[in-house]
Amino acid sequence: MEKNKIINIKINGQEIKAKEGETILEAAYRFGIEIPSLCFHPDTPVKANCRVCVVEIKGMEDLPTACSTKVCEGMEIKTESVKVKAARKMNLELIFAEHIEKCPTCPLKSTCKLLAYARKYRLKINRFKDRKSKRKTYKFANAVEIDGTQCIDCRNCIDVCAQQGVNFLTLKNRGSDIEIVPVNDGKHDCVYCGQCAVHCPVASAQEQLHFQEVEKILKDKKDKIIVAQIAPSIRSSIGEIFNLPYGKIVTGQLVASLRALCFDYVFDVNFGADMTTIIEAEELIERLKNSKSVLPLMTSCCPAWVRFVEFYYPEFIPNLTTARSPHIHSAGIIKTYWAEKAEIDIKDVVVVSIMPCTAKKFEAQRKELRIKNRNLVDFVLTTRELGFLLERKRINLAKIEPQKADNPLGEHSGAAAIYGASGGVMESALRTTCDLLNKKEFGCIDFAAVRGAEGIKKANVKIGDRILKIAVANGLGNAKKLLEELKKNPKAFDYMEAMACPGGCIGGGGQPIPTTPKQRAERAKALYQIDRSKKIRMAHKNPQVKKAMDWLDKNEKLKHQILHTRYKKVKKPEALKK
Numbered sequence: 001m002e003k004n005k006i007i008n009i010k011i012n013g014q015e016i017k018a019k020e021g022e023t024i025l026e027a028a029y030r031f032g033i034e035i036p037s038l039c040f041h042p043d044t045p046v047k048a049n050c051r052v053c054v055v056e057i058k059g060m061e062d063l064p065t066a067c068s069t070k071v072c073e074g075m076e077i078k079t080e081s082v083k084v085k086a087a088r089k090m091n092l093e094l095i096f097a098e099h100i101e102k103c104p105t106c107p108l109k110s111t112c113k114l115l116a117y118a119r120k121y122r123l124k125i126n127r128f129k130d131r132k133s134k135r136k137t138y139k140f141a142n143a144v145e146i147d148g149t150q151c152i153d154c155r156n157c158i159d160v161c162a163q164q165g166v167n168f169l170t171l172k173n174r175g176s177d178i179e180i181v182p183v184n185d186g187k188h189d190c191v192y193c194g195q196c197a198v199h200c201p202v203a204s205a206q207e208q209l210h211f212q213e214v215e216k217i218l219k220d221k222k223d224k225i226i227v228a229q230i231a232p233s234i235r236s237s238i239g240e241i242f243n244l245p246y247g248k249i250v251t252g253q254l255v256a257s258l259r260a261l262c263f264d265y266v267f268d269v270n271f272g273a274d275m276t277t278i279i280e281a282e283e284l285i286e287r288l289k290n291s292k293s294v295l296p297l298m299t300s301c302c303p304a305w306v307r308f309v310e311f312y313y314p315e316f317i318p319n320l321t322t323a324r325s326p327h328i329h330s331a332g333i334i335k336t337y338w339a340e341k342a343e344i345d346i347k348d349v350v351v352v353s354i355m356p357c358t359a360k361k362f363e364a365q366r367k368e369l370r371i372k373n374r375n376l377v378d379f380v381l382t383t384r385e386l387g388f389l390l391e392r393k394r395i396n397l398a399k400i401e402p403q404k405a406d407n408p409l410g411e412h413s414g415a416a417a418i419y420g421a422s423g424g425v426m427e428s429a430l431r432t433t434c435d436l437l438n439k440k441e442f443g444c445i446d447f448a449a450v451r452g453a454e455g456i457k458k459a460n461v462k463i464g465d466r467i468l469k470i471a472v473a474n475g476l477g478n479a480k481k482l483l484e485e486l487k488k489n490p491k492a493f494d495y496m497e498a499m500a501c502p503g504g505c506i507g508g509g510g511q512p513i514p515t516t517p518k519q520r521a522e523r524a525k526a527l528y529q530i531d532r533s534k535k536i537r538m539a540h541k542n543p544q545v546k547k548a549m550d551w552l553d554k555n556e557k558l559k560h561q562i563l564h565t566r567y568k569k570v571k572k573p574e575a576l577k578k
């Protein structure tokens with residue numbers, strides 16, 4: 001087949017130059033022709049099992065599925081003929097028999113394709129009897145769940161969990177009794193990445209919801225001070241829920257929306273990211289200087305990656321940096337330094353992290369991260385949950401007047417802004433490492449080799465006399481490949497970044513649905529744009545972080561607690577423990 005050969009097809013009478021080898025669905029999307037689809041996702045193999053994307057092809061009796069049928073020269077396709085509409089309607093009505101609607105509390109509601117198709121095709125959603133009312137819900141710790149009563153058997157969750165190298169999900173039974181279940185064999189455990197959730201078209205796999213609890217404390221505050229803190233990556237993704245273009249930066253609108261929800265203060269996790277960078281860079285320098293130290297140093301700000309190491313590769317626990325993750329760092333500062341300055345008792349401060357992530361729900365309640373016997377982050381809401389909360393309160397983020405985050409935890413460097421993209425954590429740490437080592441000749445700002453969506457990136461970077469071997473992985477399947485390489489050659493790298501989700505947090509398990517490669521690319525581009533727009537682009541130059549660090553220097557014991565953590569080998573699966 002000639003590469004990129006152009007062929008002529010017609011869709012709904014419109015002449016189109018399609019690429020040989022692409023599917024009808026791909027060709028149609030490129031030309032802005034929408035064909036309804038549910039099970040199709042560009043990240044997973046085509047399974048063609050929902051049959052919502054059926055089309056009519058001239059000369060063909062059957063209706064093939066657009067997601068699995070490749071274009072041919074001269075093909076004439078109708079996407080909305082009478083025959084197509086009747087078949088699609090029937091298929092959708094059958095899907096509604098698989099999916100018990102729970103719309104009032106479903107964070108997918110405003111972007112739900114099923115509901116949109118129900119309206120478009122005037123479905124009788126109760127035409128067929130619900131077949132799944134007795135299915136179980138499986139809860140994975142406090143982070144993710146799979147509700148069998150909503151599942152339409154598309155199997156995307158099984159595919160992505162396998163791509164993550166976790167293989168925690170499988171199929172039970174056959175035919176109409178088919179069910180998605182966790183593997184309970186003692187050898188597999190969920191790591192809470194939420195990739196099953198962000199690839200589920202019908203919110204059967206989803207985050208465990210905590211927005212109702214947050215809604216309640218915002219309504220009934222009593223003497224509490226409710227603080228929101230926003231993660232680096234959500235400012236370039238949440239706009240999609242409000243029909244803004246992919247990658248639109250909405251930091252100010254996000255802050256204003258949270259104030260409209262009655263949060264008392266809105267802080268930026270980017271402040272915490274600057275702290276994480278400093279601790280990680282110091283640790284990198286320390287380990288590079290000391291020949292007995294364990295290398296490669298591995299990033300640890302992704303809790304799903306940490307869990308993956310703790311359960312599947314505990315031999316690499318000593319490699320993980322002891323730096324806490326950004327929202328835990330900033331929450332630690334909020335509940336100590338800031339609370340002291342604001343004269344608020346730690347017990348009266350409630351911190352809500354708005355995250356692209358389901359694993360952060362699990363991380364927030366880890367006992368190792370407590371201070372004075374309290375969790376530092378009280379609630380974690382995903383990007384989707386916040387979007388849903390705003391919709392429930394009729395707050396339109398797209399139209400609200402932007403506002404600034406509160407200081408001191410509203411200030412951040414450009415280095416913090418890129419934390420949400422694969423390679424961003426390492427690039428931030430390299431900037432600070434170079435500068436602290438006083439190797440100014442290096443340039444020390446833009447490390448292009450670690451950027452981009454490629455699953456594995458490797459490079460050698462020169463810091464003074466030393467060549468640092470670095471490796472960056474996004475997606476746990478890719479991280480696993482690097483760990484296997486290290487098992488064979490322990491000196492393969494000096495420094496390694498791993499993020500569980502494709503593209504990093506911009507593709508996180510709590511991000512808007514859908515999240516596709518194109519969306520991830522635009523979201524990442526926006527984060528680098530924020531970085532370039534900042535005068536201060538190195539974490540340790542953030543003056544507010546410096547002040548907080550000076551305060552910690554006077555509180556030696558607290559300093560260690562707030563800045564560092566430890567990890568544990570997990571011998572038995574814990575996700576399904578009650």
Ligand code: SF4
Pocket residue numbers: 140144157160161164166167168169189190191192193194195196197
């Ligand atoms: S959260 Fe991640 S590890 Fe757990 S079941 Fe879903 S995809 Fe698999």
Ligand code: SF4
Pocket residue numbers: 146150151152153154155156157158180196199200201202203204205
């Ligand atoms: S849980 Fe969601 S992604 Fe998994 S098979 Fe069911 S509908 Fe598909």
Ligand code: SF4
Pocket residue numbers: 192193301302303304305356357358359360499500501504505506507508509510
């Ligand atoms: S990559 Fe980001 S969103 Fe995904 S699990 Fe890790 S921290 Fe969470």
Ligand code: FES
Pocket residue numbers: 036037038039040047048049050051052053054065066067068
């Ligand atoms: S999207 Fe094509 S069969 Fe499901």
